[in-house]
Each structure stands twice: as C-alpha cells, then as structure tokens.
Amino acid sequence: MKKFPINSDQEVAVLVKSKEELFKELENFIEENGYEGKKDALIQVLHKAQELFGYLPADVLEYISDKLDVPLSKVYGVVTFYNFFSTKPKGKHQIKVCLGTACYVKGADRIFERFLEELKVNPDEPTSDGMFSVHGVRCLGACSMAPVVMVDEDDFYGRVTPDMVPQIISKYKREG
Ligand code: FES
Incomplete structure (x- = not known):
C-alpha cells in the first residue's frame, strides 16, 4: 500500500x-x-x-x-x-480503475463495469449521495499486481477480482 x-x-x-x-x-x-x-x-x-x-x-x-x-x-x-484539474464534480471517494494494458488483459474492464453497476453510476460522475465516483485511468505503475484499483490518493488494491468490488465499496461506506 x-x-x-x-x-x-x-x-x-x-x-x-x-x-x-x-x-x-x-x-x-x-x-x-x-x-x-x-x-x-x-x-x-x-x-x-x-x-x-x-x-x-x-x-x-x-x-x-x-x-x-x-x-x-x-x-x-x-x-x-493538466490532469490534476477537473471541471466536473467528483465523489468524496474517487475509485480509479487502471485500464492500462497489463490490467486490461487481466480483466480490468470487468472490474470497471462492476463498480459502475454496484454504484449505479456513469464513469466520471458522482453517485447521487456524492460518496463515490469511478474513473478509468492509465497505468498506475503497479503492473505486476494487475489488475489494480486505487481509491482516493492512498489505497492500492492489487489482483482485484470483480467479486472483491462490493467489499471495497463497503469499506468506504463504513468509514463515511
Ligand atoms: S497497466 Fe495497470 S498498473 Fe500498469
């Protein structure tokens, strides 16, 4: 991490x-x-x-x-x-799913879709409660742990499977 x-x-x-x-x-x-x-x-x-x-x-x-x-x-x-700047509102917790090549070939697209389904949201838009937004991003530099998800600026998850998605979401729901 x-x-x-x-x-x-x-x-x-x-x-x-x-x-x-x-x-x-x-x-x-x-x-x-x-x-x-x-x-x-x-x-x-x-x-x-x-x-x-x-x-x-x-x-x-x-x-x-x-x-x-x-x-x-x-x-x-x-x-x-500059990527840093955004003209769209983001969720309190920003979920970044790496869609770089190494992650993509290991099923990152299914993880990305699962986050969108679970949160009932479109890419790059906040959920109705403002808690989350889901973003597809380029290589996060941790290809050996593909597929990789980063939440906010400090939490990395490696070798993510679609079934782990609800657990990841509920961790942040508990934290608020
Ligand atoms: S391609 Fe996903 S971390 Fe490099």
Whole structure:
C-alpha cells in the first residue's frame, strides 16, 4: 500500500460552506497574495479554487479569468492541459480503475463495469449521495499486481477480482 498525503479538506469545505463563502475565500486568497490582474498566477489560483470548490465549475473559471485578466479560452486551455484539474464534480471517494494494458488483459474492464453497476453510476460522475465516483485511468505503475484499483490518493488494491468490488465499496461506506 502506498501512502500519499490525504486530501480531505476540500470535501469538508464543500460540505460546510456555501458557494458564496467559497467565492469570498477565493477573492481573499487572490487579494492577499496580490494576484489581481497577474496572469502568471493562474496555476496557483486554479489550485486554490479546486481545493476550495472540489472542482472547477464554469462560473469559477469565469471569475478567475476576470480577476486575473486572463482570457477565458486561456483559462480553459490550462485546465484541460493538466490532469490534476477537473471541471466536473467528483465523489468524496474517487475509485480509479487502471485500464492500462497489463490490467486490461487481466480483466480490468470487468472490474470497471462492476463498480459502475454496484454504484449505479456513469464513469466520471458522482453517485447521487456524492460518496463515490469511478474513473478509468492509465497505468498506475503497479503492473505486476494487475489488475489494480486505487481509491482516493492512498489505497492500492492489487489482483482485484470483480467479486472483491462490493467489499471495497463497503469499506468506504463504513468509514463515511
Ligand atoms: S497497466 Fe495497470 S498498473 Fe500498469
């Protein structure tokens, strides 16, 4: 199991703060750092916005474009270039199923489908309770353990079978 920094603040922020408050926080961040009208602060501001809102909705991107005086097309260009940024909401727990070649030949597609079935959700969209989203991803660098699933940023599961899928889901349901 690999350990990465846990990144739960953003979900907490989304749950307890209104959009208005989040915009206010973003405004404070821009002003306190003197980023207003600064085109080269775009990446830092996008990072902050995603941390606050959990993703980058259109109105947030328009606001940033306006505040930093960067054309909206350029803002979208940067957001789509970096995988880190997302314009769609994600679940509190993000399930990443590796669909790289080594995992695929060992049945990763059946695992991916099973997650979607169990959670009654489409790829890359959050479940109705916002708890999960399921994403197909490229090689996670653990091919010897194929097929591989990663949940959030720190939980790796190797040699996953479709029958393990309900168990994996219930672990996170219990944790909340
Ligand atoms: S192809 Fe899945 S971990 Fe490499």
